[in-house]
Amino acid sequence: MILGLTRGWSLTGYTIAAIIILPLFALLLQAAMPDEEVFSHLYDTVLPTYIYNSLMLMLLVGFGSLIIAIPAAWFVARCDFPGRKQFQWLLLLPLAMPAYIVAYVYTDLFDYAGVVQRTLRSVFEWQTPQDYYFPEVRSLGGAAIMLSLVLFPYVYLLARTAFMEQSSSLLHASRIMGCSPWKSFWRLALPMARPALAVGVALVAMETAADFATVSYFAVPTLTTAVYDTWLGYGSLAAAAKLSTIMLLVIFVMVGVERFARRKQKLFQRQSDFNEADRYLLTGWKKFAATGYCSLLLWFAFIWPFAILCQYAFDYFEQSWSAEFLEYSLNSLYIAALVSFICVALSLLLMFIRRISPRSMDSLPSRLSSTGYAIPGTVLAIGVLSPLTLLDFSINDLYQYFDAQGPGLLFTGSVFALVFAFCVRFMAITIGSIENSYKRISPSLDMASITMGQNPKQLLWRVHLPLLKKGIFAGALLVFIESMKELPAALLLRPIGFENLATYVFQYVSDEQLELGALSAIVIVLVGLIPLIYLNRSLEQKS
Amino acid sequence: MKLLKSIAILGLASVAGVVNAAESLTVYSYRQAFLIDPILEKFTQDTGIKVDVVFSKKGIAERIQREGQLSPADVVLTSDFSRLMELVEKDLVAPVSSDVINGNIPSQFRAPDNTWYALTQRVRNVYSSRDRLGKLDINYEDLAAPKYKGKICTRSGKHPYNAALVASMIAHHGEAEAKTWLQGVKDNLARKPQGNDRAQVKAVKEGLCDIAIGNSYYLGKMLADPKQVSWAESVFLNFPNQANRGSHVNVSGMVLAKHSKNKDNAIKLMEFLTSNVAQQAYAEVNYEYPVNPSVKPSKLVASWGEFKADALPIHKLAENHQAAIKLLDEVKFDL
Numbered sequence: 001m002i003l004g005l006t007r008g009w010s011l012t013g014y015t016i017a018a019i020i021i022l023p024l025f026a027l028l029l030q031a032a033m034p035d036e037e038v039f040s041h042l043y044d045t046v047l048p049t050y051i052y053n054s055l056m057l058m059l060l061v062g063f064g065s066l067i068i069a070i071p072a073a074w075f076v077a078r079c080d081f082p083g084r085k086q087f088q089w090l091l092l093l094p095l096a097m098p099a100y101i102v103a104y105v106y107t108d109l110f111d112y113a114g115v116v117q118r119t120l121r122s123v124f125e126w127q128t129p130q131d132y133y134f135p136e137v138r139s140l141g142g143a144a145i146m147l148s149l150v151l152f153p154y155v156y157l158l159a160r161t162a163f164m165e166q167s168s169s170l171l172h173a174s175r176i177m178g179c180s181p182w183k184s185f186w187r188l189a190l191p192m193a194r195p196a197l198a199v200g201v202a203l204v205a206m207e208t209a210a211d212f213a214t215v216s217y218f219a220v221p222t223l224t225t226a227v228y229d230t231w232l233g234y235g236s237l238a239a240a241a242k243l244s245t246i247m248l249l250v251i252f253v254m255v256g257v258e259r260f261a262r263r264k265q266k267l268f269q270r271q272s273d274f275n276e277a278d279r280y281l282l283t284g285w286k287k288f289a290a291t292g293y294c295s296l297l298l299w300f301a302f303i304w305p306f307a308i309l310c311q312y313a314f315d316y317f318e319q320s321w322s323a324e325f326l327e328y329s330l331n332s333l334y335i336a337a338l339v340s341f342i343c344v345a346l347s348l349l350l351m352f353i354r355r356i357s358p359r360s361m362d363s364l365p366s367r368l369s370s371t372g373y374a375i376p377g378t379v380l381a382i383g384v385l386s387p388l389t390l391l392d393f394s395i396n397d398l399y400q401y402f403d404a405q406g407p408g409l410l411f412t413g414s415v416f417a418l419v420f421a422f423c424v425r426f427m428a429i430t431i432g433s434i435e436n437s438y439k440r441i442s443p444s445l446d447m448a449s450i451t452m453g454q455n456p457k458q459l460l461w462r463v464h465l466p467l468l469k470k471g472i473f474a475g476a477l478l479v480f481i482e483s484m485k486e487l488p489a490a491l492l493l494r495p496i497g498f499e500n501l502a503t504y505v506f507q508y509v510s511d512e513q514l515e516l517g518a519l520s521a522i523v524i525v526l527v528g529l530i531p532l533i534y535l536n537r538s539l540e541q542k543s
Numbered sequence: 544m545k546l547l548k549s550i551a552i553l554g555l556a557s558v559a560g561v562v563n564a565a566e567s568l569t570v571y572s573y574r575q576a577f578l579i580d581p582i583l584e585k586f587t588q589d590t591g592i593k594v595d596v597v598f599s600k601k602g603i604a605e606r607i608q609r610e611g612q613l614s615p616a617d618v619v620l621t622s623d624f625s626r627l628m629e630l631v632e633k634d635l636v637a638p639v640s641s642d643v644i645n646g647n648i649p650s651q652f653r654a655p656d657n658t659w660y661a662l663t664q665r666v667r668n669v670y671s672s673r674d675r676l677g678k679l680d681i682n683y684e685d686l687a688a689p690k691y692k693g694k695i696c697t698r699s700g701k702h703p704y705n706a707a708l709v710a711s712m713i714a715h716h717g718e719a720e721a722k723t724w725l726q727g728v729k730d731n732l733a734r735k736p737q738g739n740d741r742a743q744v745k746a747v748k749e750g751l752c753d754i755a756i757g758n759s760y761y762l763g764k765m766l767a768d769p770k771q772v773s774w775a776e777s778v779f780l781n782f783p784n785q786a787n788r789g790s791h792v793n794v795s796g797m798v799l800a801k802h803s804k805n806k807d808n809a810i811k812l813m814e815f816l817t818s819n820v821a822q823q824a825y826a827e828v829n830y831e832y833p834v835n836p837s838v839k840p841s842k843l844v845a846s847w848g849e850f851k852a853d854a855l856p857i858h859k860l861a862e863n864h865q866a867a868i869k870l871l872d873e874v875k876f877d878l
Contacts, residue, residue, distance in 0.1 A: 045872040113749040129733070129751055130693070138737055219699065219737040219877065232601040233701060233868065235629065389609055396613060409613050496571070496597040496606070496615070507600075512742050 009456070010362055013353045016346055017365035020372060020424050023383030030386055031245045035238035038230065042239065046221070050243075054222040054250065057144055057215070058205040064148030065204045066197065069155035072294055074185065077163035080279040081290040088160075089536040091294065094301035095153045096528030098485050100213035100506065101521050103146040104514045105305040107217075110137045138218040146214055149301040151207050155200035162196035163189060168278045181280060202258045209251055210376035212488035213506050223247040224488065227378045231492075237382065244379035251374050306525060312518035320519035324504070329523055332500040335415065336483035336527075339422040340430075340476040346423070347430035348472065352460050355438055356446060366431055373428035377421070377489030384421045384493060388412050418493045422483050429482065430475035437471025438464075470538055477531030484524055567593040568808055571603045572620040574795060579620065582824050586815045592808050604629045607800065616800040617809040620662075623703040625710070627659045627796045628861030636798040641810055647817035651856070652794065652834040661794035661857070662816055663831035666850065667708050668790070670755040670762075670778040672747050678779045683712065683791065686754070687727025695728065696743040696752035699736045700876035701868060704758060704793060709870060710863035711791045714855055718866060726874045736877050741765060741774070748777035758793075763830030763843055782850035789851035793860070794834070 075081065076088050110116050117134055126132045136142065166189055174184040209224065216225045223243060231240035282290050313320060350366040357363075372380070388411040396406030411417060441464065449463045465472075487502045494503060501520045508517030572579055576598050583594045599606075604626065607614050619636075621627050630636050631654070638657040645653070652661035669686070671679045686695060697705065712721040733752035743755035744765065755778065765775035782790045797816060803809050815821055822833040827841045839845065871877070 041869060041872065045869075046875060046878065049875065049878050112751045113745060127750065136734070138735070219735050221877065229701065232605060235605060235633075237605075385609070392613065393611070406613070408615065409610060412609070413613075413615070492602070496569075496599075497595065512738055 009353050009357065010359065013350055013362060013365035016350060017368040020346075020369040020427060022387055023380055023421070023424055024371065024375070025383075026386045027241055027244055027248075027379065027383035030238060030241035030382060033238040033241070035236045035242065038234045038236040038239035039242045042226070042230065042243070046226075047243075050221055050223050050226045051246070051250075053140060053215075053220055054209060054224070054247070056140060057147070057220070057222060058208045058254070060141070060144035061147045061151060061208040062201045062205050064144055065152040065155045066201060068148060068152040068297060069159055069200070070190070070197070072152075072297060073156045073159035074163055074189070075282075075290045075294060077160045078189075078279060079282050079290060081282040081287045083291050083294065087294040087298070089533060090298050090302075091156055092153050092532050092536055093298070093529065094150050096481065096525050096532055097150055097302060097305060098213070098487070098502070098505075098521070098524060099147050099150040099211060100217055100487075100509055101309065101514070101525075102150055102301070102305045103143070103214045103217055104509050105308045106142075106146065107137050108308075108514075110134075138220075140220050143214050143218045143220050146218075147208050147211060151204045152297075152301070154203045154207070155197060158196040158200040159193055162193040166192055168275070171278075198258050202255060205254055206251060206374055209247065210378075210488070212376075212378055212491075213509065217509055223250070224376050224378050227376075227382070228488065228492070231382065237386075241382050244382055247376060247379055248374075251376075255374060306522075309518045309521055309525070312515040313522055316515050316518065319516055324499075325520055328499050328501050328504045328520065331498065332484055332502070332524075333527070335419060335422070335500060336480045338419055339426060339483045340479040342419070342423050343427050343430040343479045344434075344472055344476050347427060347434050347475070348460075348465075348468070351431060351434045351438055352456075352464065355464075356456065356459070366435075370428040370431050372424040373426065375425065377425065377486055378492065380421050380425055381489050381492035384417055384424070384489075385412065388417050388420070412495075414495050415498060418490060418495070418498075421489045421493055422486060425486070425489065426479045426482050429478045430472070433471045433475030433478070434468060437468045441467050474535055474538060477535060481528040481531050484527055566591060566808070567595060568617045568805055568812055569615045570594055570596045570618045570620060570812070571607065571616045571800075572596050572598050573600065573603055573622045573626060574598075574620045578825070578829050581828065582816070582821050583812075585820065585824075586812060589815070590808075590811060592811065594812065604633055604635065607635045608633050610802075612802045614800060614802050615804075617803040617805055618812055619798050619800055620795070621797070622795045623665075623707060623793050624661075624796065624857050624860050625703050625707055625864045627661075627794075627798060628858065628864070630798050631658050632861075635801050637801045637803065637806065639799050639810055639813060641814055643814040644810075644817050647814075647822075647835045647837075649834065649836060654858075659796055659798045660813070660817065661796040661834050662822075663795045663825050663829070663833060664852070665704075665793050665795065665831055666759045666782065666790050666852070667704060667793065668757060668759045669781045669783050670744055670747060670757055671781055672750075672753045673777055673779055675750075675753045676779075679781045680786070681781055682784045682787065683708065684724065686731065686756070687724045688731075691731045691754060693731065693733050694753040695731045695756070696733050696746045696754070697728075697736050697756040698739055698743060700725075700871040704740070705756070706864060706867045706871065707793050707860050708756075708791050709867035710860045711853065711855060713863040713866055713870070714859045715788065718870065721867075722870050722874065725870055725876060729874055729876050741771070744778055745771075745774045748774045759844070759847065760830035762847070763841075766843070780847055782848070784853070785851055788855075789853040792852045794857060795831070 072087070072091055076084055076091070108114055112129060120126070120132070120134070124132070171184055171188060174188050175181070179187065212224050212228065215222050223246060227240050227243045227247065230243055231237055346369070347366070350369055354363040354366045375383070392409050392411050392413070395410060396408070399406035445463065446459060449459050454462065485502060487506055490500055490503050491506070494500070501524050505514070505517040505521045505524065508514050514521065570583070576596070579596060583596060587593055603619060607616050607619070607630070610616070619630060621630070636658050640657060644660060648660055653659065669679065669681050671677065671681075685691070700706065700709070709721065709725060712724055716724070733746070740755075740757035740761045741764070743752075743757055744761065746752050747755050759780060762775050762780055765771040784790055797813055799806065799809055799813065817835055819835065819838050822835040822838040825831055826833045826838060826844065830841060830844050832840050832844065
């Protein structure tokens, strides 16, 4: 870029990045501390099971999401059948549903005391659990199904876009060369979509690794729940940090493998030449199969659990509509809005520096700041606390030095710790969306405005910002939903006396009384829906 | 220098703005809101001292430890004994000298050095299915007997209530024997440990298991909830080990936080919690056994009958707590 940035800009970028990755360093430091042999005890006893459960779950959910999402994405992107237009966005809805709520609802239905087994028992006159076999809902497999139902939209979204953008002429060519539709899908479309699928599965696996509530409700201990238990059960922060480090290692290896697997894949295709006439018009049973498949998926992943939630909320409305409910809703909205705003502001600054700085090293801060998304909330909480506690004490010591009454726990005693952790975790989302929008702005525009005498601030404010508006908004919305839903970091970092909707609902879930928290759960879902619908609309307009 | 100092103070003060009101207390509570709130409201009415309560199921001790001398906590309420001891061991408590409290609480329910006080007793019971087992004369040791294979339901072994039971087994039988017993119980489980005590009774009602391990006050709670009456009515409550050492008893309790800024008011609150009024409320609202001997258990609780409690000194439970958690991991009780 032709514009020389002052050192101040670089310094700001590096400072932001340093603050964002500070928790990671704190965590590693903490892991190096002695832990009174708690870790070696865990290592000898339960750790192998925790690791096995974590890996198995990531594998199963990744695989499950692929199987569920690919057909749906293909139907919607490339075929025509009744309801296609609606399913296009309806299938995103499950993303707004926290997995533990789906898990609760299905447990209520399918466990021994649930309607399904009760009916079976009365029909076949079985008396005891020994009389028949029924798969246990609260199990590793059960958790995998619940998480797949909720997380598949990540794969679906990316696969749908990939299929849409695939060159129609290639697919036509394959058909002319004698491929059946099935064969051309299998040998051409699917392999071409592989990079998108890989990214989708990586996202799903990360979300799975970070899941705390579903597995703890299902009593399937994973590394994430183990971190929580080791910290609060054994009281060993150091051992918890060691477990967290293993967890991070697993995740980074996974991300690495995913990158390695598609290192040689490059897509050479021009702008999508897709047009509506290229859709396969499904007829006969195929038409019903496609509609049926999408409807069933939507039914199980969203409509049914949501309907049951509404039923609960209706039945228990009086107990649920309380001053606390309103207070926690406001808390949730406030935190989510604050986090979105901070993430956008910082990401924008970092991406701006990266774009116009002549120094190649200035692209580093934005890359570093994206690592947080891979860190599960439980793990992140440990990393956030140690430096902030240190900071709190230093400030109070400073006051004491001046013989003054200190401010108390300024950072760990307020929502600061929570907001900080959320920002670290979700910055990657806004960085990604702003990066994408930047790609669409021609560099010559920057040059033109500088020639016209704009300084960097004016360039950012008057030229880039208006053009980035959409990307910024989309990113902010995603961060907003994630902040509403994020549970483990909130559980561990909320200041004394502070609850938000996620922690409130989870408390009821773990007490097996979701009925009373259903109203709050509905708010989480509904607030999550608005951004999803908006996001989808902007995606559609783009394509 | 003086100028510099005052500027610094001004600057720092503008960031802070946290004021400590004299007539208010902060209580950190492991115990649930529905139980504590009415009692504290009464306290505020009587004394004019405002009480802010913070509830959490886990991690309060870790939190206070981290907060150190900056901690806003004045009084901590716990729902079991291991957590009282955890607070003591981490040196987070201040001893209290109050004749009122000592008069209200018998010596076996408080620390010799006045660092902790029990508030209520809670008995770990064995619930049995009315239809399939009937009333039982049972010992905890019997839970490992082969005849109960596939018949027992319980919550996570790591939960403080179960961990304390395991700790008491270690105290009575030694670690090796306790481990064999625990393995036996695990082999008898009808399903992986999950849910809370209430959920275990529900499972008995549904026929998933015949025996549930649970605290007695859950029976009262279920009887008070129209939806759950039928669960409660499907079981008998059995006090274990009546022919020998007596049933395992855990206690809920309280401590004064080491760095409390309002120790006088905090002690007033603690005295109130041991008084007849508050103890009565505990007994009525949560169906627990009061520790103040002048307060009787509620009618319902009394109807469950008298029982003999294990005379094992409570601090023995704490000594074996870590060992119990480790045993639970060693036999992979929850996995």
